[in-house]
Amino acid sequence: MDNQEWLLEVKDLKMHFPVKEGVFMRTGKYNRAVDGVSFNIAPGETLGLVGESGCGKSTLGRCITRLYQPTDGQIQFRGTDISRLSRRELMPFRKDIQMIFQDPMESLNSRHTVGDILEEPLIVQNMGDSAWRQQRVLALLDLVGLPARSVTRYPFEFSGGQRQRIGIARSIALNPQLIVCDEPVSALDVSIQSQILNLLIDLQQELKLAYLFIAHDLAVVKHISDRIAIMYLGKIVESGPGELIYREPQHPYTQSLISAIPVPDPHRRAQRVVLQGDVPSPINPPSGCSFHTRCPKVTEQCRQQAPQLKAHGSDGSVMVACHNL
Numbered sequence: 001m002d003n004q005e006w007l008l009e010v011k012d013l014k015m016h017f018p019v020k021e022g023v024f025m026r027t028g029k030y031n032r033a034v035d036g037v038s039f040n041i042a043p044g045e046t047l048g049l050v051g052e053s054g055c056g057k058s059t060l061g062r063c064i065t066r067l068y069q070p071t072d073g074q075i076q077f078r079g080t081d082i083s084r085l086s087r088r089e090l091m092p093f094r095k096d097i098q099m100i101f102q103d104p105m106e107s108l109n110s111r112h113t114v115g116d117i118l119e120e121p122l123i124v125q126n127m128g129d130s131a132w133r134q135q136r137v138l139a140l141l142d143l144v145g146l147p148a149r150s151v152t153r154y155p156f157e158f159s160g161g162q163r164q165r166i167g168i169a170r171s172i173a174l175n176p177q178l179i180v181c182d183e184p185v186s187a188l189d190v191s192i193q194s195q196i197l198n199l200l201i202d203l204q205q206e207l208k209l210a211y212l213f214i215a216h217d218l219a220v221v222k223h224i225s226d227r228i229a230i231m232y233l234g235k236i237v238e239s240g241p242g243e244l245i246y247r248e249p250q251h252p253y254t255q256s257l258i259s260a261i262p263v264p265d266p267h268r269r270a271q272r273v274v275l276q277g278d279v280p281s282p283i284n285p286p287s288g289c290s291f292h293t294r295c296p297k298v299t300e301q302c303r304q305q306a307p308q309l310k311a312h313g314s315d316g317s318v319m320v321a322c323h324n325l
């Protein structure tokens, strides 16, 4: 894949939050929310990023959109490392990388009309005159399946699914190339989830978008992802083509996530991999392989030595970090 032209190349990315403790709120320890993550996304591709709550998915997404300044590592967007650019230097990239949030109510300004919300990014980026922007707002509403009369309404007047459509309309307003979708359907009713997922798939084809699609549930990313990366305690433990990850999960953690997806097949259910204990804290991650405290296949080597991602699977397209393969 060396000749591939990637849209996004993330290299050894780290985001360590200082933990303030004691009466003097001194910083001694760090929360290693993202602890050396590397992956690529091609133009128009969807990478599904899956892991339990607290594994660092949102933090990773916020680093890529540069809501956070990462502690270390690189974020190459179309060949430029944006990980350390200043606010001003980031301006030309802002329109290319957008984010959709889990809770549209929190991310949409409730005191603004939908028209104002959708026009705002166009104004910030100095795009067109007022008449052009009004047309653009109507076109955006049409793209996400909302009626033109929505422009004068406020976010609270819409249902959860409709509000997420507004969030999506805002994210595509500036014709981005990459959208970080941070659990965009997790807060929605199951019946609405597939409508929003289908909308995202349609928009991707129409607008040639690439997605980093974050979810805690493997079932949600199944239909939308070309490739999937599994994250555990700040690190990617397995990544590869979605279909292969579902069919032949290699890492014991991926196997446990796959086996937790309800299937009507009693044979599959019998193979359920149940993990012991809770996810350790990213402030004091375990030595060696950070999954070893919950792994059913743990060995002495796992306790002492952190495994590196290595190529596995029938065609070598799956990367897995496990000593026992």
Ligand SMILES: Nc1ncnc2c1ncn2[C@@H]1O[C@H](COP(=O)(O)OP(=O)(O)OP(=O)(O)O)[C@@H](O)[C@H]1O
Binding pocket: 017, 031, 033, 051, 052, 053, 054, 055, 056, 057, 058, 059, 060, 216, 282
């Ligand atoms: N702004 C912040 N300041 C300090 N610590 C943070 C901050 N944001 C996240 N963390 C910590 O970083 C770790 C990873 O959190 P993050 O929200 O990225 O995980 P997540 O996988 O997205 O989980 P969830 O699905 O619950 O949002 C957690 O331990 C969290 O407490």
